[in-house]
Amino acid sequence: MRVAEALQYRIDAIVIGASAGGVDALSVLLPALPASLRASVFIVLHLPRERPSLLPEIFARKCALRVKEAEDKELAAPGTVYFAPPDYHLLLDKGPQLALSIDELVHFSRPSIDVLFETAADIYAERLMGIILTGANEDGAKGLASVHRRGGVTIVQEPDSAQVPLMVLSALRQTPADFVLPLEQIAELLRTLASAEPAESPLCQRGK
Secondary structure, three states, rough: OHHHHHOOOOOOOOEEEEEOOOOHHHHHHHHHHOOOOOEEEEEEEEOOOOOOHHHHHHHHHHOOOOOEEOOOOOOOOEEEEEEEEOEEEEEEEEOEEEEEEEOOOOEEOOOOHHHHHHHHHHHHHHHHHEOOOOOOOOOOOOHHHHHOOOOOOEEEEEEHOOOHHHHHHHHHHOOOOEEOOOHOOOOHHHHHOOOOOOOOOOOOOOOO
């Protein structure tokens, strides 16, 4: 993993997209994020739009980083995991700053993985890592292509290891991913992203 070890010097943000099977996949990946990670982590997981999300509570107990639901106009903090709230697109803007939108559905979804990835690529460019996981539609394929065009690192879950492979196969059709790996190997890669400086956020604290 020599390439992965070098990533710690260039990654300021990680975007992750998942749909069907995504909770199980994130349960492997998020505990692998080191407490000293300085990157901000932004996640879109397709959920029913009419119900509140329990994802911050679920993953705060499993993660060494601060975990919270994204809020409109808040500045992106290092060492923090942000989940897109149900029925809102999550975007990144200058600052970097988070933004929430109720624009039209994308691939029948709001939040949309494409929207998050495309806006994050505009802000972070080569300092961004994009990860596409299991899912049952094509959301995320265009977004990962944007990450690739801007020089970011692209990772796709190995299709045979995905609970539902359509999303990862769609991404691979559009983008020559830097890494195509099963979940455990993606987790191993994420463990290499530690910083020498510890994260400021307390362990396993849910954000307010």
